[in-house]
Amino acid sequence: MLLGGWIMRYKKHKYFVADRINLIQRSKIRELFERASKMKNVISLGIGEPDFDTPKNIKEAAKRALDEGWTHYTPNAGIAELRNAISEYYVSHYGMRIQPQNVLVTAGAYEATYLAFESLLEEGDEVIIPDPAFVCYVEDAKVSGAKYIRLPLKEENEFQPDTDELLELITKRTRMIVLNYPNNPTGATLDEEVAKAVADIAQDYNIYILSDEPYEHFLYDGAKHVPMIKYAPDNTILANSFSKTFAMTGWRLGFTIAPEDVVKDMIKLHAYIIGNVASFVQIAGVAALREEASWKAVEEMRKEYEKRRKLVLEHLKEMPHIKAFEPKGAFYVFANITGTGMKSEEFAEWLLDKAGVVVIPGTAFGPAGEGYIRISYATSQENLLEAMARMKKALEEL
Ligand SMILES: Cc1ncc(COP(=O)(O)O)c(C=O)c1O
Known part of the structure; x- marks a missing residue:
């Protein structure tokens, strides 16, 4: 950048700041x-966020963990017990076999989403983001340098993607599509046939699906949730969280499930941004998943x-x-x-x-x-x- 450019930038912000931060x-x-x-x-x-307090048994587990000395670093991917508990959870709730090595414990779904964008997208790659959508995906795309293309969701389609419109948006540079069901902000859920159709498209065009599913337990009128990973296991990066399910927004506990190689690459970045999720919080996460009270x-x-x-x-x-x-x-x-x-x-x-x-x-x-x-x-x-x-x-x- 020429000197004039630097001066302009300095005057505008009073201090130097990376351009990508200004994009947010x-x-x-x-x-x-x-x-x-x-x-x-x-x-x-x-x-x-939920207005409820975190269930007592989860808080007790965290307190016990602190007293028992869970105050040190843990493996970057999370403690084995929690990764195992997450795999078991997918078996017991959805009858799906998820291996612990496909699980990475993150600081909420926010971090899982950020890692997906940063690890999988190159400058100029395209990512399809629904419109309307939860606010972080567009900002993550900007920081990653990826170009985001918006897929309008219409009320007449119950705010689910129209797969013909989705196909029209796919180009040679498309690498990822974002889905979030049950949805923030619409409250919409995803029909099985739409989920399968998006999975087929992702597989045919070799595209990742970032499926953000933190509201999976809040369903009404007989609605069912099926994790996207069931339909496109080799293409899906699932982001999930304890925040909404167990009213634990402040604990910053979530996870991602992805193909093993993707998890390994995400860990490289995760290791240098947060290292690991707080150790006693992870122990509380095990209690949340395994105890009936939660x-x-x-x-x-x-x-x-x-x-x-x-x-x-x-x-x-x-x-x-x-x-x-x-x-x-x-x-x-x-x-x-x-x-x-x-x-x-x-x-x-x-x-x-x-x-x-x-x-x-x-x-x-x-x-x-x-x-x-x-x-x-x-x-x-x-x-x-x-x-x-x-x-x-x-x-x-x-
Ligand atoms: C759709 C969606 N994804 C992710 C998040 C972030 O959740 P977390 O607390 O797990 O980082 C939220 C929070 O409101 C959300 O609504």
Whole structure:
């Protein structure tokens, strides 16, 4: 870079920073949250994490682990016991044989996703990212230097990929497609035939599927989840997490399952960014997967989410100008607000000012989220009832 360029860069940022960091976009909704934090009596339906506490048996396991001296480094890939427990979990829940050497314990699904982008994509490779989609994939793509191509998901297809459209986006440079079901932000689940069709495409064109599945246990109305790895085992990089399942967002515990060679390559990077997930947290992860008490707690949380989902859907039906997509998974409702004549961001600001309720504009998840808002029901029924009453009043007065 010429001297002038350096000076310009210095003036712009006050200190030198790598260009790839400048590519990362902090969430567009920060301003909304900042404004909400200065207001009184606001109810947030913007939450992206369980409001429940981590089940007691998991916390006890972590405390015991600390007392027993689990305070040292562990193998980079994670302790054998946890890798084994994760493999056993796939046998007991899905009847699938996953070998421990295909498992890498990560700091949440975030790290698993980041490792997939960094290890598998070269500068200029193409990755297909659905639109709308959870926010990290696009930022990961930018940092990796990969070019991201967006695959619009439509409500008429229940926010699942249209495989003909997917095929049209594939070029010689396509290396990966991202999937996330049950989905954030739409709450959609993936039908088996669509999963199989995407798996066939990935196999035919030699493309990786990054399948991000942290909401796999939050399913309603008889919906079933099948891990993508079942359909395309040699092509799938599965990202999963304890964050949502066991209400453990702050513990930073997740994992990836991938072909053995891919895992080995991911470990190279993982070893130099975090080394290993905290040792006592890994022990708590073993307890989470193996003890009955934690699974009982998961089912209790799922039942509570189910009640809240019903409450929100029933109340939204009573409101003018808004129409919810009926989700079968996660803890979000994606609702169409085009009837209000407002854009998504405008609607979210209006609702905050008028009703003191925070929702996330659909555009936070990509341009195809225009016309929608995301409502999270990871909050108490009491809060939800109050928020619904306020929304109804505001919409009726519009
Ligand atoms: C779809 C999706 N993937 C990944 C993550 C990150 O989860 P973790 O806490 O496991 O890093 C989230 C968190 O909200 C998410 O919604």
